[in-house]
Amino acid sequence: MSEELTKKAVMEALIFSAKSGIEPSRIASIIGIKLSQVMLLLEELEKEYEGHEHGVVIKSVNGKLRFYTKASIQSYVSQISVRPLVSITDTQMEVLAIVAIKGPLTRNDVELVRGRSSQSQLLELSKMGLIGKRKSKLPGRPYLYKVSSRFYELFQVDDLAEIVQGLAFGEGEDKFETSRDNLTDNGNVEEKINASDFGRESEIERQDRNLSET
Incomplete structure (x- = not known):
């Protein structure tokens, strides 16, 4: 050899x-x-x-x-090795997409993008093990959220474009119980969230910029 x-x-x-x-x-x-x-x-x-x-x-x-x-x-x-299914709602999918694309970010950042409360979705996604959190150094020390290693294992992606596509139309081993029909009827993740919203600075980004300017 x-x-x-x-x-x-x-x-x-x-x-x-x-x-x-x-x-x-x-x-x-x-x-x-x-x-x-x-x-x-x-x-x-x-x-x-x-x-x-x-x-x-x-x-x-x-x-x-x-x-x-x-x-x-x-x-x-799957007949000898059953992977646990993740049952996820459309609103949880929205929040997951935001955290995947913009994380780490605070709950306030997520809610600025969505325009509505996201506390319950973040809590459930944390319980599913799809996102993790840690205390930030921002005023009030809010939690910073980002997707977990379990998220990457389930979606099996390593690129932002793949993440968004996988969130909208999971297939193969992704095993998500959200059907493509439901996402199509209600508008997929990319359609639900205005692309311009992702251009907004997160709290942590604003803090970093302010520090660099001082």
């Missing part, structure tokens, strides 16, 4: 063994190669697993590489 094939085999094993995913930089450190080499090997591995003879694919989710079951055969795998 050539040295290059050995490195690719080690990389494959590392991704397989890391149940919560592994960063490309971590792989480079373990194998002792440059990050650029890791990315080239990753491209080769991804192409190999895209073939019909494989039932899994390699995806980068939240910056971490991991093996995922292909959507086309998920129905078979």
